[in-house]
Amino acid sequence: SQTIHQWPATLVQPVGSPLSLECTVEGTSNPNLYWYRQAAGRGLQLLFYSVGIGQISSEVPQNLSASRPQDRQFILSSKKLLLSDSGFYLCAWSGAKGEQYFGPGTRLTVT
Amino acid sequence: DQQVKQNSPSLSVQEGRISILNCDYTNSMFDYFLWYKKYPAEGPTFLISISSIKDKNEDGRFTVFLNKSAKHLSLHIVPSQPGDSAVYFCAASAWDDYKLSFGAGTTVTVRA
Numbered sequence: 001s002q003t004i005h006q007w008p009a010t011l012v013q014p015v016g017s018p019l020s021l022e023c024t025v026e027g028t029s030n031p032n033l034y035w036y037r038q039a040a041g042r043g044l045q046l047l048f049y050s051v052g053i054g055q056i057s058s059e060v061p062q063n064l065s066a067s068r069p070q071d072r073q074f075i076l077s078s079k080k081l082l083l084s085d086s087g088f089y090l091c092a093w094s095g096a097k098g099e100q101y102f103g104p105g106t107r108l109t110v111t
Numbered sequence: 112d113q114q115v116k117q118n119s120p121s122l123s124v125q126e127g128r129i130s131i132l133n134c135d136y137t138n139s140m141f142d143y144f145l146w147y148k149k150y151p152a153e154g155p156t157f158l159i160s161i162s163s164i165k166d167k168n169e170d171g172r173f174t175v176f177l178n179k180s181a182k183h184l185s186l187h188i189v190p191s192q193p194g195d196s197a198v199y200f201c202a203a204s205a206w207d208d209y210k211l212s213f214g215a216g217t218t219v220t221v222r223a
Contacts, residue, residue: 043216044200059210076118086123097143098209100145102154105153105197
């Protein structure tokens with residue numbers, strides 16, 4: 001069966017520091033991968049998606065970037081965090097019908 | 112531009128009764144609709160979906176209804192249980208799109 005992992009689970013970082021969040025998927029090949037952010041009390045905002053290694057599409061201009069160095073690995077990064085980057089970050093992969101399956105999430109607090 | 116809207120931010124229902132969650136969409140290209148359930152500090156869990164060729168899909172206590180002419184769908188939970196207390200997200204996609212558009216969510220509270 002397929003599983004999706006995210007780490008770390010929680011992270012507290014000062015403004016201006018770098019960020020690296022990692023997501024890996026097991027049990028499937030060449031999945032579409034997604035990064036979302038949920039701000040406090042808000043819905044899910046799609047940040048990036050990838051249909052293959054090295055292929056990244058950005059949905060919103062922001063302080064973040066994404067990379068897909070391996071088929072089942074998706075990384076979310078920032079060179080310098082802003083206070084507004086705080087939120088709950090979710091990675092997801094999509095199944096054959098287009099339904100998406102989410103990881104456990106990373107709670108990021110920028111101080 | 113919010114293409115999927117959940118106009119009720121919260122819903123309170125008594126245990127054993129029916130919960131009805133509503134969702135409206137504006138994009139006529141959407142042909143696949145999904146509901147997700149989310150507990151605090153966890154990732155959303157896929158609940159049930161429906162394609163535009165159907166108007167109803169049922170899975171246990173969960174039933175989704177689709178009214179394409181009204182661009183409206185709803186999720187019925189019968190009977191509601193305390194473990195159903197969570198945030199529910201409606202989502203939609205078009206057939207040629209990899210992306211899902213999500214609503215803002217409805218927080219359901221099931222009272223004992």
